Amino acid sequence: MPVTHEDILHWLQRSAQVLHENSAFLTELDSAIGDADHGINMDRGFTAVSTKIAGVSDADIGALLKTVGSTLVSTVGGASGPLYGTAFLRAGMATSGKQVLETPELIAMFDAALEGIKARGKAQAGEKTMLDAFIPAVDAAQQAAKDQLPVPQLLQSMAAAAEVGMNATIEMIATKGRASYLGERSVGHQDPGATSCWLILQALSDTVSPEIPHEE
Amino acid sequence: MPVTHEDILHWLQRSAQVLHENSAFLTELDSAIGDADHGINMDRGFTAVSTKIAGVSDADIGALLKTVGSTLVSTVGGASGPLYGTAFLRAGMATSGKQVLETPELIAMFDAALEGIKARGKAQAGEKTMLDAFIPAVDAAQQAAKDQLPVPQLLQSMAAAAEVGMNATIEMIATKGRASYLGERSVGHQDPGATSCWLILQALSDTVSPEIPHEE
Amino acid sequence: MKKLINKPEDVVREALAGMAAVHADLINVDIEQQIIVRRDAPIKNKVGVISGGGSGHEPMHGGYVGYGMLDAACPGAVFTSPVPDQMLAATRAVNGGAGVLHIVKNYTGDVMNFEMAAELAAAEDIEVVSVVTNDDVAVQDSLYTAGRRGVGVTVLLEKIVGALAETGAPLAQVAELARQVNNQGRSMGMALTSCTVPAAGKPTFELGEDEMEIGIGIHGEPGRRRAKLATAAEITETLTNPIVDDLRLKAGEQVLAMVNGMGGTPLIELYIVFNELERILKGKSISITRSLVGNYITSLEMAGCSITLVRLNDEFVKYWDAPVHTPALRWGR
Amino acid sequence: MKKLINKPEDVVREALAGMAAVHADLINVDIEQQIIVRRDAPIKNKVGVISGGGSGHEPMHGGYVGYGMLDAACPGAVFTSPVPDQMLAATRAVNGGAGVLHIVKNYTGDVMNFEMAAELAAAEDIEVVSVVTNDDVAVQDSLYTAGRRGVGVTVLLEKIVGALAETGAPLAQVAELARQVNNQGRSMGMALTSCTVPAAGKPTFELGEDEMEIGIGIHGEPGRRRAKLATAAEITETLTNPIVDDLRLKAGEQVLAMVNGMGGTPLIELYIVFNELERILKGKSISITRSLVGNYITSLEMAGCSITLVRLNDEFVKYWDAPVHTPALRWGR
Ligand SMILES: Nc1ncnc2c1ncn2[C@@H]1O[C@H](COP(=O)(O)OP(=O)(O)O)[C@@H](O)[C@H]1O
Ligand SMILES: Nc1ncnc2c1ncn2[C@@H]1O[C@H](COP(=O)(O)OP(=O)(O)O)[C@@H](O)[C@H]1O
Ligand SMILES: [Mg+2]
Ligand SMILES: [Mg+2]
Ligand SMILES: [Mg+2]
Ligand SMILES: [Mg+2]
Structure with a gap:
C-alpha cells in the first residue's frame, strides 16, 4: 500500500491542524531556550500551506511538495523557515512527477529532505535541533525498509524514533541555533524544532495508518 | 513662659527629625493623590534647615526663621517649597529682632505665616491643602489667646486643631494643588501637606511642653 | 524597584554628569547649581529662553537645550519643581540683554517657584516674561481650580518659540508666540x-x-x-x-x-x-x-x-521647520 | 499582556502603516511586501545597502532607512527573521546597478534567509555581498557553534557604511568597510x-x-x-x-x-x-x-x-560624522 497523492494532501492538512493546536506549546518551549516564536512561525507557515495546496491539489506529489517548500520559505522566516522550506523543496525534487510513493521513493524523499536540512543549517546530530528528531527517524525508516515492513509500519517506526530523539534533546547542550547562546542553561529543555519535526512525522503516520493507535 | 530662641531651635531640629521619620508616610499619602514626593521634599528641606541653623544659632528669632524660609525655598522645590518657605520667611519678618515670643508675638508670627501661604498659593479653606490644617490651628491659637491660656496650652490647642483639620481633609475634594487633577477621586485620601503641617505644629507643642501627653 | 541606578539620591546628579559627557559639544552642565546651559550662552541681544521642571521627564527639558530651542533648563528632583535659585542662575546665565522668557508648565509648584525666581530676577533688573503652558484636556479648567496641567505642548512650544528667539526677535514677540502656541x-x-x-x-x-x-x-x-x-x-x-x-x-x-x-x-x-x-x-x-x-x-x-x-498656521510651520540642534531634537544642521 | 496594540497578528503591519504616515518624506513602505525603501531608491551607480531582521527592535532597521544609511529594510514578524522574498524585493528596489550589500546579524535564521535571498538575487544577475555582524561578547565563539550574535554594532556599522556608500564607492570597498567596523x-x-x-x-x-x-x-x-x-x-x-x-x-x-x-x-x-x-x-x-x-x-x-x-580610526570617524537623515538618526542636514 503506497502513499498516494491524496495521502500527502491529507498529511499536509493534518500537519497544519496539529501545528495550529500545538502552537502555544511550541512557543512555550521556544520561550525557555529561544525567542518565543516557533509555534507562531510554524502555525503561520502551515496555515499558508493549507490555503495554498487547496489550489494545486491536482499536481503530482513532487510539484505539491515543492509548493509546500516555497510557501514555507516565503512565510515562516526565522531558522525554521529555510530549514523546513529546504526540506520540502528537496523532498519535492526527489519525488518529481510521482503520483504514489512506494518504500524506495519514500526513503529517497526523506534522505533528500534530511540532506537539505543539513546543507542549509550546517548542523549535525547531537546539537539539540530538529535534526535530533529527524536523523533517527530517517534511520528508522531505512531499517524498516531493510526489514521490508509495510509502509504504515515504516512511518510508525519513523514517528516513534522521532519522538525518542525529541525527548533526547532535553539533556543536550545546544550548540546550534538560538538555544546555543544559553550554553549550559539550555540543558533540561526540549528543543522546539525537534518537537515540531516529531509532530509532522506523527501526522504522516496517523494519516496513512489512522487505525493503528500510537504510543504518545 | 514665653517661647525662647532656644525653643525655636529645638522645635526646628525636632521638626527635621519628625519629618524624616514620617518621610515614607508622607510620600505614601502623596502617592495616592499626588506624585509621591512630599515626604522626600520635606525631608530634604528640613535636613538642609537642620544643617544650616547649626551655623546661625546665635541670631535672633526673626533672622533664624528667615534663614529657615530661604533654606526651604532653595532646597524643597515643588509646591511645598515656596509655601513653607514663604510661611517661614513671613514668620521671620514678623519676629524680626526678637529673642523671646510672648503670646501676642506668637499670634503675629502665625498670622504672618498664614498670610504668606495664602498669598503664595492663592488657596482657601476647604480646598484640601495644608491650609486646612493651618487655618483652624491659627484660629485655635487666637481663641486660646483670647481665653488667656498660657503658651504651652495655646500651642497644644493649635496642634490639636491642626490634627482635626488634617483629618477633615480626607473627605474633601481637592480643588488646589496636584490632587485637584483627580477630581472626585481625591476623596477618601488625607492631604500630605496638611499632614506635614500638623507634624510641624505638633513638634512645636511637644518642644515647648514636652511633659503634656498629646492625643495622637 | 528595578532601575539602572546607584543610590536614589544620586540619580539626578549622575544623570546630569552623563548628559554633560555625552553632549559636551552642545551644553554646559553646572552640576552644583543643577542647570543645563547652551554652550554659547549668553548670546548678545538674543532673548534667552529657559524652562525647567522636575526630573524624570527626559529628554525634557535638558534634551532641548541648544541651537533653535532652549538656552537653559533647570531640572529639579524627580517629579519635583526646581527651586528659584536654579531658575535665577539659569536666567542670569542666558541673559544677553534682551530679556528672558520663562516657559512654565502649569503645576502649583512650578508656577510658584518660577514666580519667586522672576521676582528675584526683576530685583537684578533682568526683564523676565513667564508663559504658562496648560494643555491637558483631561483636567477640568476653572477659575476655582489649579487649572489644566502643562504637558506635551510644552515641547512643541519650546521648539517653535526657540526658533523665533534665534532670529533675534524681541521678548514681547517671543512671549506672544509662546502664548499663541499654547492656545492652539x-x-x-x-x-x-x-x-x-x-x-x-x-x-x-x-x-x-x-x-x-x-x-x-x-x-x-x-x-x-x-x-x-x-x-x-x-x-x-x-x-x-x-x-x-x-x-x-x-x-x-x-x-x-x-x-x-x-x-x-x-x-x-x-x-x-x-x-x-x-x-x-x-x-x-x-x-x-x-x-x-x-x-x-x-x-x-x-x-x-x-x-x-x-x-x-504658516508662522508655526515656519518656526517648526527651522533648524534645531539639541541633544534630543535635531534637524537642518 | 499590556500593550498599545489591536490584534497581535496586526502589530507589524499597523506599525509599518504608522511609520509610513510619519515619515512619508523619507521612506516608502510597501506593506504588502513588508519592506521599507528610501524614497529616492534606486540611486544610479550607488551601492544599495539593505538590512533586515525580526520586528520588535525599533527603531532598527526601518528607522535607519534614508540618506547616508540604509536604502531599504525588511522587517520580519516580531523577533523572526524576514523571509527571502522580502530581501529579494528590497534588493531589487535598491539596485542602482552597482550591486547591493546585505547587512546580516548573525542568527541562524537571518543568515539562512539572507543566504537564500542572495542566491535568488544572483539568479537575477544582481551582485550581492553579505556581511555578517557578530559583536556580542556574551556568546562563546567557536567553529562548532552558531557563533556570536549580531547586536549593537549593526546600528553603528549601518551608519558608517551607509555614509561611504553615499559617496559612490564600489561594492567591494563598502563591504570591506563593513567587515572592518564589525571587527572593531x-x-x-x-x-x-x-x-x-x-x-x-x-x-x-x-x-x-x-x-x-x-x-x-x-x-x-x-x-x-x-x-x-x-x-x-x-x-x-x-x-x-x-x-x-x-x-x-x-x-x-x-x-x-x-x-x-x-x-x-x-x-x-x-x-x-x-x-x-x-x-x-x-x-x-x-x-x-x-x-x-x-x-x-x-x-x-x-x-x-x-x-x-x-x-x-580616522576613516570611521569621517563616515560617522557625515550627514545622515533617517527617521531615527539625523544630523548634518
Ligand atoms: N542550524 C540548525 N540546523 C537545524 N535546525 C536548527 C538549526 N538552528 C535552529 N534549528 C531549529 O530551529 C528551531 C527554532 O526555530 P524558530 O524558533 O522558528 O526560529 P528562530 O530560532 O529563528 O526563532 C530550533 O528549535 C531548532 O530545532
Ligand atoms: N495652592 C496651594 N495652597 C496651599 N497648599 C497647597 C497648594 N497646592 C498644594 N498645596 C499643598 O502642597 C502639598 C504637596 O506638596 P508636594 O508634594 O511637596 O509638592 P508637589 O505637589 O509639587 O509635588 C499638598 O498636599 C497641599 O497640601
Ligand atoms: Mg524561535
Ligand atoms: Mg508631591
Ligand atoms: Mg512634586
Ligand atoms: Mg525567531
Missing part, C-alpha cells in the same frame, strides 16, 4: 503601568493586568479614571476626541501631531497609535502635516502614551 | 525585565524582583546567567570589561560608545550608565570621542541596556 495646543495621556519614583522605591499606583489609567499627567499621579484595558484604536479615540473638541478643530485644518511615549512603551506601539490617530483625523478631514513620534516628555519608566495636537 | 566593535547587554512577544501573550521569562539577566541578546531570550540585581556602577563594569578585553583596547585609544536602551528603560537611567562607562574607560585611559545614548536596538518593552564600543 491640547494634549491627553494614558498609562498602562505606573512608574516608580526612585526615592519612594515602589510604584506610585497599582494597576491590574487588565486595567489602565486614562487622563494621567506626567508625574505618575493617577489619572482621571481607571478603565478596562482596550485596543490601540479605542485608546486613541479616547485621547483624541476630547482634544479635537476642545480645540474645535474643523475639517480642512492642519495640525502638528505628537504621539509621545511615557518612557516604557516601545516605538513599535507608538507607531500603531499614530496609525490610529491618522485614521481618526482623516475621518474628520483634519490633516497631520507635521509630526513627532517617540519619547519626548516622559514619566520615568511608565508604559503609556500621550497625544498632543497643535493647530498649525 | 563589541557589545554586551543585560535585562531587568523580560519582554512579551505579542503573539505569545506572556513574558518570555520571569525574573524575581531582585534578579537580572546578564548577557542577553535582543530577542527576549534568557541571558548567559541570572544574577542578583546590582548598582549601575557594577552592571556597567560587568558589561564593559569583557568588551574592552575582547577588543584588546589599550590606553590612548579612542572609541565610539553606544549606551543602548532595550525599550523599557528611561533615558535618565541610560545617562547614569553612560556616566559609569565614561568613568571606567577614563580609568583605562580610553577616550570616548563619539557617542550615542538612547533606544537604538531594542527588545520590545524590555527594561535593560547594552553597551557597544567600536575602536575608532
Whole structure:
C-alpha cells in the first residue's frame, strides 16, 4: 500500500491542524531556550500551506511538495523557515512527477529532505535541533525498509524514533541555533524544532495508518 | 513662659527629625493623590534647615526663621517649597529682632505665616491643602489667646486643631494643588501637606511642653 | 524597584554628569547649581529662553537645550519643581540683554517657584516674561481650580518659540508666540503601568493586568479614571476626541501631531497609535502635516502614551521647520 | 499582556502603516511586501545597502532607512527573521546597478534567509555581498557553534557604511568597510525585565524582583546567567570589561560608545550608565570621542541596556560624522 497523492494532501492538512493546536506549546518551549516564536512561525507557515495546496491539489506529489517548500520559505522566516522550506523543496525534487510513493521513493524523499536540512543549517546530530528528531527517524525508516515492513509500519517506526530523539534533546547542550547562546542553561529543555519535526512525522503516520493507535 | 530662641531651635531640629521619620508616610499619602514626593521634599528641606541653623544659632528669632524660609525655598522645590518657605520667611519678618515670643508675638508670627501661604498659593479653606490644617490651628491659637491660656496650652490647642483639620481633609475634594487633577477621586485620601503641617505644629507643642501627653 | 541606578539620591546628579559627557559639544552642565546651559550662552541681544521642571521627564527639558530651542533648563528632583535659585542662575546665565522668557508648565509648584525666581530676577533688573503652558484636556479648567496641567505642548512650544528667539526677535514677540502656541495646543495621556519614583522605591499606583489609567499627567499621579484595558484604536479615540473638541478643530485644518511615549512603551506601539490617530483625523478631514513620534516628555519608566495636537498656521510651520540642534531634537544642521 | 496594540497578528503591519504616515518624506513602505525603501531608491551607480531582521527592535532597521544609511529594510514578524522574498524585493528596489550589500546579524535564521535571498538575487544577475555582524561578547565563539550574535554594532556599522556608500564607492570597498567596523566593535547587554512577544501573550521569562539577566541578546531570550540585581556602577563594569578585553583596547585609544536602551528603560537611567562607562574607560585611559545614548536596538518593552564600543580610526570617524537623515538618526542636514 503506497502513499498516494491524496495521502500527502491529507498529511499536509493534518500537519497544519496539529501545528495550529500545538502552537502555544511550541512557543512555550521556544520561550525557555529561544525567542518565543516557533509555534507562531510554524502555525503561520502551515496555515499558508493549507490555503495554498487547496489550489494545486491536482499536481503530482513532487510539484505539491515543492509548493509546500516555497510557501514555507516565503512565510515562516526565522531558522525554521529555510530549514523546513529546504526540506520540502528537496523532498519535492526527489519525488518529481510521482503520483504514489512506494518504500524506495519514500526513503529517497526523506534522505533528500534530511540532506537539505543539513546543507542549509550546517548542523549535525547531537546539537539539540530538529535534526535530533529527524536523523533517527530517517534511520528508522531505512531499517524498516531493510526489514521490508509495510509502509504504515515504516512511518510508525519513523514517528516513534522521532519522538525518542525529541525527548533526547532535553539533556543536550545546544550548540546550534538560538538555544546555543544559553550554553549550559539550555540543558533540561526540549528543543522546539525537534518537537515540531516529531509532530509532522506523527501526522504522516496517523494519516496513512489512522487505525493503528500510537504510543504518545 | 514665653517661647525662647532656644525653643525655636529645638522645635526646628525636632521638626527635621519628625519629618524624616514620617518621610515614607508622607510620600505614601502623596502617592495616592499626588506624585509621591512630599515626604522626600520635606525631608530634604528640613535636613538642609537642620544643617544650616547649626551655623546661625546665635541670631535672633526673626533672622533664624528667615534663614529657615530661604533654606526651604532653595532646597524643597515643588509646591511645598515656596509655601513653607514663604510661611517661614513671613514668620521671620514678623519676629524680626526678637529673642523671646510672648503670646501676642506668637499670634503675629502665625498670622504672618498664614498670610504668606495664602498669598503664595492663592488657596482657601476647604480646598484640601495644608491650609486646612493651618487655618483652624491659627484660629485655635487666637481663641486660646483670647481665653488667656498660657503658651504651652495655646500651642497644644493649635496642634490639636491642626490634627482635626488634617483629618477633615480626607473627605474633601481637592480643588488646589496636584490632587485637584483627580477630581472626585481625591476623596477618601488625607492631604500630605496638611499632614506635614500638623507634624510641624505638633513638634512645636511637644518642644515647648514636652511633659503634656498629646492625643495622637 | 528595578532601575539602572546607584543610590536614589544620586540619580539626578549622575544623570546630569552623563548628559554633560555625552553632549559636551552642545551644553554646559553646572552640576552644583543643577542647570543645563547652551554652550554659547549668553548670546548678545538674543532673548534667552529657559524652562525647567522636575526630573524624570527626559529628554525634557535638558534634551532641548541648544541651537533653535532652549538656552537653559533647570531640572529639579524627580517629579519635583526646581527651586528659584536654579531658575535665577539659569536666567542670569542666558541673559544677553534682551530679556528672558520663562516657559512654565502649569503645576502649583512650578508656577510658584518660577514666580519667586522672576521676582528675584526683576530685583537684578533682568526683564523676565513667564508663559504658562496648560494643555491637558483631561483636567477640568476653572477659575476655582489649579487649572489644566502643562504637558506635551510644552515641547512643541519650546521648539517653535526657540526658533523665533534665534532670529533675534524681541521678548514681547517671543512671549506672544509662546502664548499663541499654547492656545492652539491640547494634549491627553494614558498609562498602562505606573512608574516608580526612585526615592519612594515602589510604584506610585497599582494597576491590574487588565486595567489602565486614562487622563494621567506626567508625574505618575493617577489619572482621571481607571478603565478596562482596550485596543490601540479605542485608546486613541479616547485621547483624541476630547482634544479635537476642545480645540474645535474643523475639517480642512492642519495640525502638528505628537504621539509621545511615557518612557516604557516601545516605538513599535507608538507607531500603531499614530496609525490610529491618522485614521481618526482623516475621518474628520483634519490633516497631520507635521509630526513627532517617540519619547519626548516622559514619566520615568511608565508604559503609556500621550497625544498632543497643535493647530498649525504658516508662522508655526515656519518656526517648526527651522533648524534645531539639541541633544534630543535635531534637524537642518 | 499590556500593550498599545489591536490584534497581535496586526502589530507589524499597523506599525509599518504608522511609520509610513510619519515619515512619508523619507521612506516608502510597501506593506504588502513588508519592506521599507528610501524614497529616492534606486540611486544610479550607488551601492544599495539593505538590512533586515525580526520586528520588535525599533527603531532598527526601518528607522535607519534614508540618506547616508540604509536604502531599504525588511522587517520580519516580531523577533523572526524576514523571509527571502522580502530581501529579494528590497534588493531589487535598491539596485542602482552597482550591486547591493546585505547587512546580516548573525542568527541562524537571518543568515539562512539572507543566504537564500542572495542566491535568488544572483539568479537575477544582481551582485550581492553579505556581511555578517557578530559583536556580542556574551556568546562563546567557536567553529562548532552558531557563533556570536549580531547586536549593537549593526546600528553603528549601518551608519558608517551607509555614509561611504553615499559617496559612490564600489561594492567591494563598502563591504570591506563593513567587515572592518564589525571587527572593531563589541557589545554586551543585560535585562531587568523580560519582554512579551505579542503573539505569545506572556513574558518570555520571569525574573524575581531582585534578579537580572546578564548577557542577553535582543530577542527576549534568557541571558548567559541570572544574577542578583546590582548598582549601575557594577552592571556597567560587568558589561564593559569583557568588551574592552575582547577588543584588546589599550590606553590612548579612542572609541565610539553606544549606551543602548532595550525599550523599557528611561533615558535618565541610560545617562547614569553612560556616566559609569565614561568613568571606567577614563580609568583605562580610553577616550570616548563619539557617542550615542538612547533606544537604538531594542527588545520590545524590555527594561535593560547594552553597551557597544567600536575602536575608532580616522576613516570611521569621517563616515560617522557625515550627514545622515533617517527617521531615527539625523544630523548634518
Ligand atoms: N542550524 C540548525 N540546523 C537545524 N535546525 C536548527 C538549526 N538552528 C535552529 N534549528 C531549529 O530551529 C528551531 C527554532 O526555530 P524558530 O524558533 O522558528 O526560529 P528562530 O530560532 O529563528 O526563532 C530550533 O528549535 C531548532 O530545532
Ligand atoms: N495652592 C496651594 N495652597 C496651599 N497648599 C497647597 C497648594 N497646592 C498644594 N498645596 C499643598 O502642597 C502639598 C504637596 O506638596 P508636594 O508634594 O511637596 O509638592 P508637589 O505637589 O509639587 O509635588 C499638598 O498636599 C497641599 O497640601
Ligand atoms: Mg524561535
Ligand atoms: Mg508631591
Ligand atoms: Mg512634586
Ligand atoms: Mg525567531
